[in-house]
Amino acid sequence: MRENLTQTIEDYLKTIYQFTLEHQRATTNQIAESLGVTPASVTGMLKKLAATEPPLVEYKKHYGVLLTPAGEKIALEIVRHHRLLEMFLVQMLGYEWDEVHSEADRLEHHISEAFEERIAEALGDPQRDPHGNPIPTRELAIQKLNDIPLRSLQPGQKGVVQRVRETDPELLRRVAELGLVPGAHFEVLEYSPLDENLLLAIAGQPVSVVLGKGITNQIFVKAI
Amino acid sequence: MRENLTQTIEDYLKTIYQFTLEHQRATTNQIAESLGVTPASVTGMLKKLAATEPPLVEYKKHYGVLLTPAGEKIALEIVRHHRLLEMFLVQMLGYEWDEVHSEADRLEHHISEAFEERIAEALGDPQRDPHGNPIPTRELAIQKLNDIPLRSLQPGQKGVVQRVRETDPELLRRVAELGLVPGAHFEVLEYSPLDENLLLAIAGQPVSVVLGKGITNQIFVKAI
DNA sequence: AATCGAATTTAGTGTAGCCTAATTAAGAAA
């Protein structure tokens, strides 16, 4: 199995991994939406992934899929590739944090183990990628996070940004301009449920953040 | 055409480019051999490449193919990617010159223009790759070479290694051990046609070079 | 000019992964 994996299969496994992290399972429609294919195509692929030796997913009709250990291993390898690449692009090639996602998304399927090792070493085995997401170790262990969405904080609470789960370059640039990068300290000043507007103090400066499409739902923080 | 190019098509064009450089054309069997597919498959693909708009190759049945300007442009982009990547792997990630070929062969199809530009800049727009092959410029101009195979030199002649056209890691390592890397000065001492054995002086030291599988046909030099 | 072998092309298939359209199953609401 470790050989002849197509990019397609790797993409399915990665997607399933991401959804199961948040929702305990991945559904056909979610996967289809995320990969830009039709649900019918997903059903076909899930059957195939469940029929390999060893099986890569556990598939229950009309319910959804989980990764098997074999499937999770592959997903974590891809996630490690992706996040190491993002770090590499920023630190060694001078990319901005909003430019790395699409590049890493293509390259993650094509770098060798040797390449992975060399950039990990050159970067000093980083624990997090530029967006604050944890990078699985060489042994594919990944740290569990207990951060919470920024939106869930109440006025008066203070916190530190942990990670930004967002891939859209436009939005990432706006977030960076506000200074809401991993490590940034802030305090929630006000929240108006009507227009979903949030007023924060970031590094002492009051800043108004608009929750367009739930941006602040994608910013994970730790309350302090 | 510039979009939706498959890796397969890029590989065909690159292969055709290499053969036409040396033999003024590429034949079906050469391409098949080089890509590891059957001649029948090549015929099918050549027809397709000749039928695109604009056509990528000029195809004459039972004769062979040439690249059109459009096809050559794509081939040169891939060659530029490949050679820049090789240089990048050696200079920035510490690869040995025998390790870079296969890695670059995969990555060349998947890096963006932005990636290309950044490594070119980081490397200071190199003219040659680690094996001495010329790197097409940003505008895809490539320098013409007038170097000659080492084998063609007569005893008594002196020369400088220009490039090593070989991809096999085993052989590359042996060549490097002998010191026959680009820039190396040498003198031909003896040649025995019987066992195809060549005796050289490299940096003053006499070295015996065996022409197994024509290694010295792959080493290109300039006589001085 | 006829012949022969190697190179090439044609014809017919197979597999991966996608699609649309039609059907079925699940779960919420009546």
Add this chain to the structure above:
DNA sequence: TTTCTTAATTAGGCTACACTAAATTCGATT
């Protein structure tokens, strides 16, 4: 329980790119 909506699956097809086996063409040699 029955009904309705939405999610998911099945059935049938399409395209890209490979393959094998059979037929053809070229060009060299008689």
